[in-house]
Amino acid sequence: MRLLIGKVGLDGHDRGAKIIARALRDAGYEVIYTGLHQTAEQVAATAIQEDVDAVGLSILSGAHNTLFPKVIKLLSEKGAGDIVVFGGGIIPDDDIPGLLAAGVAKIFTPGTPTSDVIKFLEEEVAPKRANAR
Amino acid sequence: MADSKKPAGGRARWEKETLGPHIEKHPERDVEFSTVSSLPIHRLYSPEDVEGLDFDNDIGWPGEFPYTRGVQPTMYRGRLWTMRMFAGLGAAEETNARFKYLLKQGQTGLSTAFDLPTLMGRDSDSPLAEGEVGKEGVAVSTLRDMEILFDGIPLGEVSTSMTINAPAAVIYAMYLAVAEKQGVPLKKLRGTIQNDIFKEYIAQKEWIYPPEPSVRLIVDTMEFSAKEVPQWNTISISGYHIREAGSTAAQELAFTLADGIGYVQAGIERGLGVDDFAPRLSYFFNSHNDFFEEIAKLRAARRIWARELRGRFGAKDPRSWMLRTHVQTAGCSLTAQQPMNNIVRVAIQALAAVLGGCQSLHTDSMDETLCLPSEQAVTVALRTQQIIAEESGVANTIDPLAGSYFVESLTSEMEKQALSYIRKIDDMGGIIKAIERGFPQREIAEAAYAYQKQVEEGRKTIVGVNKYVAENEEVPIPLLKIPPEVEERQRARLAEVKRTRDGKAALSALHDLTAKARTTENLMPAILDCVRAYCTLQEMGDAMKEVFGEYRETSVF
Numbered sequence: 244m245r246l247l248i249g250k251v252g253l254d255g256h257d258r259g260a261k262i263i264a265r266a267l268r269d270a271g272y273e274v275i276y277t278g279l280h281q282t283a284e285q286v287a288a289t290a291i292q293e294d295v296d297a298v299g300l301s302i303l304s305g306a307h308n309t310l311f312p313k314v315i316k317l318l319s320e321k322g323a324g325d326i327v328v329f330g331g332g333i334i335p336d337d338d339i340p341g342l343l344a345a346g347v348a349k350i351f352t353p354g355t356p357t358s359d360v361i362k363f364l365e366e367e368v369a370p371k372r373a374n375a376r
Numbered sequence: 377m378a379d380s381k382k383p384a385g386g387r388a389r390w391e392k393e394t395l396g397p398h399i400e401k402h403p404e405r406d407v408e409f410s411t412v413s414s415l416p417i418h419r420l421y422s423p424e425d426v427e428g429l430d431f432d433n434d435i436g437w438p439g440e441f442p443y444t445r446g447v448q449p450t451m452y453r454g455r456l457w458t459m460r461m462f463a464g465l466g467a468a469e470e471t472n473a474r475f476k477y478l479l480k481q482g483q484t485g486l487s488t489a490f491d492l493p494t495l496m497g498r499d500s501d502s503p504l505a506e507g508e509v510g511k512e513g514v515a516v517s518t519l520r521d522m523e524i525l526f527d528g529i530p531l532g533e534v535s536t537s538m539t540i541n542a543p544a545a546v547i548y549a550m551y552l553a554v555a556e557k558q559g560v561p562l563k564k565l566r567g568t569i570q571n572d573i574f575k576e577y578i579a580q581k582e583w584i585y586p587p588e589p590s591v592r593l594i595v596d597t598m599e600f601s602a603k604e605v606p607q608w609n610t611i612s613i614s615g616y617h618i619r620e621a622g623s624t625a626a627q628e629l630a631f632t633l634a635d636g637i638g639y640v641q642a643g644i645e646r647g648l649g650v651d652d653f654a655p656r657l658s659y660f661f662n663s664h665n666d667f668f669e670e671i672a673k674l675r676a677a678r679r680i681w682a683r684e685l686r687g688r689f690g691a692k693d694p695r696s697w698m699l700r701t702h703v704q705t706a707g708c709s710l711t712a713q714q715p716m717n718n719i720v721r722v723a724i725q726a727l728a729a730v731l732g733g734c735q736s737l738h739t740d741s742m743d744e745t746l747c748l749p750s751e752q753a754v755t756v757a758l759r760t761q762q763i764i765a766e767e768s769g770v771a772n773t774i775d776p777l778a779g780s781y782f783v784e785s786l787t788s789e790m791e792k793q794a795l796s797y798i799r800k801i802d803d804m805g806g807i808i809k810a811i812e813r814g815f816p817q818r819e820i821a822e823a824a825y826a827y828q829k830q831v832e833e834g835r836k837t838i839v840g841v842n843k844y845v846a847e848n849e850e851v852p853i854p855l856l857k858i859p860p861e862v863e864e865r866q867r868a869r870l871a872e873v874k875r876t877r878d879g880k881a882a883l884s885a886l887h888d889l890t891a892k893a894r895t896t897e898n899l900m901p902a903i904l905d906c907v908r909a910y911c912t913l914q915e916m917g918d919a920m921k922e923v924f925g926e927y928r929e930t931s932v933f
Contacts (some may be wrong), residue, residue: 253492253508255581258622261821261933262828278931280496280583282504304413304492305747305858309507335746335855353712353745354841356832 244296244364244372249277249286251314254304259331263299266357272364283310287317290326296372297327297348297364307334312345319346325375327368331355380656387422395419397410411666412836413624414826415789421781429784434679438774442682444675444787445775446733447698456484458736459761460537460702464489464513466862467750467869468524471514475529478750486529486536486567487738490547495582497543497917500866509863512748513539516874517866517912522550523557531555535566537612537702537736542584544571544824545593546916549903568609568658568702571597574635574807575614578637578816579621581929584917587808589924593899594639595646598653600900609658611639612702618816619662620708622824624627625669628662630797631816633680637798638807640689650689654696661913663725663732664706670725671777672786674701674732680791680798702736710745714840715853718742723760730764731777737761743853750856774848800837814932821932870912877910885909886919893923 248264250257257279268274275293277286290298300311300319311330318326330342332349339350349363393755409417418425429435439449448454461483490513493505499517500509509515515523526536530889531554539817540547548569555565558852573590576583583590598610615632623631636657643653663670681699685691705725710718719742726739739757741749749757765771777783804810811817830836837843885906892902899920906916 253496253498253504257581257931258620258824262622262825264933265821265825266828276931276933278929304508305511306492306507333745333747336851337855354838356842357828358832 244369245273245275245294246364247275247277247286247290247293247295247298249281249289249298249300249314250279250302251277251281251286251300251310252302252304253280253284254302254306255279256303256332257301259303260299260301262332263301263357263360267361267364270361283313285319286314287321287323290318291321291323295326296330297368300328300330300361302330302332302334305333307321307332308341309337311342311347317348325371327371329360329363329368373376387420387424404661411625411669412664412760412827413584413626413666413669413823414830415626415669415793418590421785425781425785426788429788433824434788435778435784441686441694441697443678444529445778447618447678447700447735448747451733451774452730452765453774454653456765456771457734457761458485458535459483459758460485460487460736461725461754461758462487462539462704462737462738463749463754464491464509465856466858467515467866468521470510470862472525472527472529474754475525478724478754478758479529479534481755483758485736486534488536488538488540488927490538490540491515494547494913495540495542497546497584497913498916499870499912500863502914505863507863509866510858515862515866516547516550516672517870517914518910519550519553519687519907520873520910523548526551526554530560531558532560532564535568537568537570541570541573541576541580541582542590543570543913543917544569545597545900545903546907546913548597549900549907553904553907562605563607565605566607568612569597570612570614572611572614572635572639572660574638574811575617576810577927577929578618578631578635579623579820580614580617583927584921585924586927587811589893589920590927591642591808592896593920595642595648596900597897598643598656599646599648599654599898602648602652606656607920608656609700610653610656612658612660613639614660616662616704617661617819619664619706621820622708622827623820623831624823625664625666625673626790626885627795627797627816627819627823628676629673629718629830630794630801631819632659632661632676633684633794634798634801634807634810634816637679637684637688640685641806644689649829650685650691651693651696654685654689654691655693655698658735659699661701661703661730661734662706663703665709665725667728668783668786669790670728671732672783672790673705674729674734675775675783675787676790676794677701679787680734680794700735701733702738703734704738707740710740710742711838712745713849714846715742715746715851718745719756719760722757723764726760727764727768727770730770732778733775743855746851746899747855748858750854752854792926814930818932873910880912882906882909882915886911886915889916889919890922893920
């Protein structure tokens with residue numbers, strides 16, 4: 244599977260995103276890392292251009308309620324609504340239901356082992372993407 | 377003459393007669409013991425571990441070169457460290473209330489956290505600010521916000537730290553303009569701007585311009601302050617963020633000092649005398665979990681800096697040799713799981729900072745892995761410092777751990793490792809070249825990944841996360857929420873400022889700033905003129921961006 248790891252918004256905290264990107268690459272996935280300070284439009288465009296199966300978004304600045312749904316909306320508008328979007332960062336539990344309702348497949352909060360992310364991709368995303376292609 | 381009652385033969389004898397037989401029956405808990413930075417720690421430290429140390433030259437006396445034991449002769453017996461809680465939320469009025477609350481609860485210095493748009497030099501109504509306004513700190517777009525932020529707070533009587541980097545010169549100018557309005561002479565102002573762009577490229581990633589113009593702005597603030605605001609700390613050379621990004625303690629120490637060396641070089645290249653500005657360079661370190669490693673790190677920092685300033689740069693003023701530091705407990709060590717455990721972590725980290733001899737301290741709140749600190753959480757964090765100061769007794773004597781075989785040995789080891797990195801960076805041509813090559817960035821990414829693997833493989837324990845995990849945990853603490861109304865309020869205020877200001881004067885001031893940016897003139901006066909005309913943060917930033925350009929990072933992961 245091809246994966247995009249994206250830092251959307253102004254947030255420059257990239258320790259987690261880089262660790263996830265590297266762990267997924269080490270696990271055998273093709274991983275593209277967007278780098279910092281991407282707009283939602285840029286992330287959606289890159290996801291489509293790179294023909295990825297899933298996008299992992301990282302936000303630690305508190306802007307997740309605005310920006311995660313925005314990326315999903317843009318993907319959907321461009322006909323790429325089948326790309327799976329997951330996310331992580333500083334996200335209070337209270338916000339998770341709203342994000343899931345907006346279409347985020349899964350939220351990974353601080354302390355999540357990278358193996359959980361890999362498991363999610365293997366067990367929940369890969370089958371979906373195999374059907375879609 | 378050997379006393380017949382005293383055992384002879386030292387360590388080897390002990391290992392053979394007592395330790396060996398014991399270990400055969402009772403093996404140690406682990407094969408290897410190491411710090412959180414993976415620095416190996418020996419079973420025992422004894423006189424032979426500090427044999428090479430010279431008391432007068434290496435350890436010395438408080439308030440005297442090389443300041444290993446502290447920069448002030450009486451340290452906390454004379455004055456406690458400043459209890460300076462980092463605070464910022466919502467719009468200026470919310471943060472003003474939090475400032476006043478914290479001062480009332482006994483904190484002794486102010487520290488300002490700005491929101492992400494402000495940190496990145498964007499106004500609250502910028503498209504990129506959507507969803508971000510007031511979420512990570514206070515939103516400041518114009519002098520009007522700054523006036524509200526410090527309303528009712530006499531700037532001549534408090535010291536204020538402002539965590540701002542890329543737009544630091546502008547925010548600094550806003551603070552000075554508020555002081556002007558309050559009638560406080562600039563010479564009376566005390567405070568700090570973080571203003572450390574090197575570590576942005578390395579770790580925190582809050583930049584606007586490329587390195588050269590960014591350094592120009594920093595030296596402009598140094599030059600301006602040396603004359604006009606002599607009590608102001610113009611840079612808070614930071615290791616905190618380098619550590620938060622995943623570096624080891626030795627890397628934090630090394631890269632931060634290398635940054636400091638870079639700033640001194642930049643000042644000298646401008647033509648300033650080192651003793652004219654070096655006394656007002658300050659530092660900012662992290663205090664992470666490994667208690668003794670952090671204490672040793674701070675003691676080593678002072679010793680290295682003193683030697684570099686006197687040796688490498690020939691500084692003559694003792695104040696140039698003194699490394700004064702703020703410390704913040706490690707945000708990255710806190711857990712979202714069982715958040716009340718974070719109170720304990722912070723207490724231990726704060727104690728290490730005090731035993732390490734910091735001048736100023738911020739203690740994290742228990743809920744910071746979830747949101748900005750609630751009033752309840754930040755109060756506990758402040759009380760942690762007050763209890764250490766008033767009840768624990770550690771402030772009764774100076775540098776209590778000096779002479780410990782372990783602590784002195786560890787201090788020397790930290791110094792050795794840091795110097796090795798500093799020499800490497802010297803060989804690369806200095807910190808700017810090292811940053812361009814991606815050297816510190818790669819070291820940090822490697823260290824962060826290695827640590828994550830250690831945690832996931834159970835080789836490093838995080839209580840509540842990979843050991844002593846609670847099933848079906850419910851978060852038992854109140855969480856602070858920043859309502860979306862804050863963003864609307866900020867946009868409205870900004871619109872009003874733009875409507876009511878003298879538009880022609882603002883535009884003229886901005887054009888002047890752009891023109892001056894093309895020269896080598898110190899930009900602080902032009903920035904101050906823009907600020908007084910109620911130009912916005914982004915307008916001023918863009919006026920300079922026209923000349924300076926924008927920085928683009930080549931990401932390594």
